[in-house]
Every structure is written in C-alpha cells, then in structure tokens.
Amino acid sequence: MVTQLEITDEKKESAEIEIRNQRKPVDYNTIEYPIEVLVPKYLDGIKEDKNELFIPDYQREMAWDDDKQSKFIESLLLGLPIPYIFVADVSESEDLARLEIIDGTQRIRTLARFINNKLKLNNLEKLKSLNGFTFNDLPLPRQRRFQRTTIRMIQLTEEADEEVRRDLFERINTGSVELNEMEKRRGIKPGKFLDLIEELSKQKQFRQLCSFTETEINKRDPQEFVLRFFAFLNNYQNYSGRKVHEFLDNYLEQENKSDSLNIDLMRNEFDSMLNFVQNYFPDALHIYRKIKNCYEPTTRIKFESITVGVALALRENPQLIPQSTSFLDSKEFKDCTKSDASSSQNKVTCRIEYVRDRLLGN
Numbered sequence: 001m002v003t004q005l006e007i008t009d010e011k012k013e014s015a016e017i018e019i020r021n022q023r024k025p026v027d028y029n030t031i032e033y034p035i036e037v038l039v040p041k042y043l044d045g046i047k048e049d050k051n052e053l054f055i056p057d058y059q060r061e062m063a064w065d066d067d068k069q070s071k072f073i074e075s076l077l078l079g080l081p082i083p084y085i086f087v088a089d090v091s092e093s094e095d096l097a098r099l100e101i102i103d104g105t106q107r108i109r110t111l112a113r114f115i116n117n118k119l120k121l122n123n124l125e126k127l128k129s130l131n132g133f134t135f136n137d138l139p140l141p142r143q144r145r146f147q148r149t150t151i152r153m154i155q156l157t158e159e160a161d162e163e164v165r166r167d168l169f170e171r172i173n174t175g176s177v178e179l180n181e182m183e184k185r186r187g188i189k190p191g192k193f194l195d196l197i198e199e200l201s202k203q204k205q206f207r208q209l210c211s212f213t214e215t216e217i218n219k220r221d222p223q224e225f226v227l228r229f230f231a232f233l234n235n236y237q238n239y240s241g242r243k244v245h246e247f248l249d250n251y252l253e254q255e256n257k258s259d260s261l262n263i264d265l266m267r268n269e270f271d272s273m274l275n276f277v278q279n280y281f282p283d284a285l286h287i288y289r290k291i292k293n294c295y296e297p298t299t300r301i302k303f304e305s306i307t308v309g310v311a312l313a314l315r316e317n318p319q320l321i322p323q324s325t326s327f328l329d330s331k332e333f334k335d336c337t338k339s340d341a342s343s344s345q346n347k348v349t350c351r352i353e354y355v356r357d358r359l360l361g362n
Helices: 009-022 035-043 066-077 105-115 140-148 162-172 181-188 192-201 204-210 214-218 221-238 244-257 263-280 300-316 331-337 345-359
Strands: 028-034 085-089 099-103 150-156 289-291 294-296
Touching (some): 028 035, 035 105, 066 105, 192 204, 204 263, 221 263, 221 300, 221 345, 300 331
Parallel strands (some): 085 150
Antiparallel strands (some): 028 150, 085 099, 289 294
C-alpha cells in the first residue's frame, strides 16, 4: 500500500532551498548565421580537428538516414521554422575560439552533405519535383537563396563548464528513450570481459576518485570509463582518431572472445593504477576537479590520459615512486586534455605517453 506523503510548509521550504542551490546561472547569446557561413565553420579544419564548429566525443555519429536528411532540407526550402542549434564557447585560447555543438549535429552534418552534393533528395512529400536533386541541380538563384537562409543558434558563453553542457545535451534529448552506447553493449555484447567491467565499475575507490554523480552512474558512465581504460591501455596505438564508440565496441568484442584473457592480471593492473593515483596525486585532484566544497567528475580525455599513462609507467616499473606529479599542472598537459582537445590518434598518443614518460622521469 502506497502512503501519500503530506506536503508540509517545511517540505515546501526545503524544496525551494534545493531549487535555489541547484540552479546555475547560464549566460547565453542568440545568434544567426547564414548557411554559407555556418557550413564552412564546421568543415574548415575538420580533418585536423581544428574546425571552429566541432562535435564533442559524447555526441553520436550520423544517425539520420537519407530520408530524414531530405525532409530537413525540404523544410528549409519551404521556409519552415526549425529548432535552435545549441552551441557552447569552450575555447581556452582566443586564437581558436571554438564552438562545441551541444544539440544540432544531425542538422549541421546534413547541411554539409547537401551543400557538397553528397546528399540526393528523395521521398519528398511537398516538393516532389525535387526528388533526385543534389544541391548543384537546383537553379542558381535558388542555390544562392538557400545559402543565405539563416540558422538560429543559442550560444552558451565560456562560463558554461562541461557538466552544464552535458546536462543540457541530456535534457534536450530526453524525448528519446534510445539506449546509450554502454547500455547497448550490455545487451548485445555479453561476455567475461564485460563481466569484469561490471565488477570493477562498482569499486568504491574508483567511484570516489572519479566522483561520479548518481545520474552518471545510472547512465553507466563508470562502466564506460573502465572499458576506455583497458581499450586505450592495450590498444591505443591502433586508435584511428575517429568513431571512438566503434573502437571501444571492437575491443570489447575482441576481449570477450579471447581465449587468452587474463582476468586476474587485468583486475590487478586496474587496482594498482587506482592505488598509485590515490597515493601520489594529492587528494586525487588531478582525476577530478574540486570547486568550492564539491567535486565535479573528470572528463573522459583527462581520465584516459592519466590512468593509462600511470598504468603504462607501472608496467615498466612496478615499484615506481614518482619524483613529482607537478607536470599535470603544466600548460602542455592542460592544453592537450581540455574539453576541446583533439581526439586524433597523434593527440591521444601524445597525452598518454606524456604522462607515462614524465612519471618515469623521461
């Protein structure tokens, strides 16, 4: 039998206090860009991961099929209103001034494909005569008008940290019940290695060091962090710099099927890394950031760099006692692990081996 809780004045006051404590001021600007400006912001420098408008690692790959992309282009041609694109100014240096796409990656990718004639319109319901058209097939005046079409954006200022951006991304996408990548792995890639990931992800020491929130635990972030640790530790040289989820999936499947998988060795290596971090990084502040009296979880980039670098160093010297860990406060390390740092193969290798080499005194 469910007991109805009485809503007292005291409970109302507590609720109001909680709302005030949890509210975070988020500064933003509303801007508009024509498509002819917006697409180059996304494409120029994309191969080097220096494009001004970039897609962060927590976003998914292209999910819209050609029909959905075509319908979006049709909406623009018809002059219909479309939702705002949400971006955030995340650059720590004025010479880059990059914008992280929080919501709108499918629309941006679709525009880029269409403008570059990689999308052929199909199954249009209103503009049926345009089925089979690419951008270049449109009359020149229509091409120019399309290019001048403006896209509205909400731009968060640089004061919005990664936690705010990820939370906003989650809330914008709450209308979908699609499983996240780690939930999918749990359902379709069971095995002995996944069982180990489940076990290690529940370690109290690990969760405290990374300061996972209840929401992140429910989203299975601890499991993904453990998977990332082993995948990059044992296979980072083969990471292509693209499609990180595919990289993680392949590694998980490979280890689940492996006949030579040494569960005890992997468990011991994970534990040794955690003990090293706790012993030699004061208050573990290099794994998570302390803001006033609360802790914010580490980014995936920083977690991978530190934990994999530590584990690689311990492989070379299990009795390692570092002379210093001050290199983690260096500009070089901060630049390669900040929120808009590149996830190219070279950058991933550089930051992991940077930690390893400094710990070994190289």
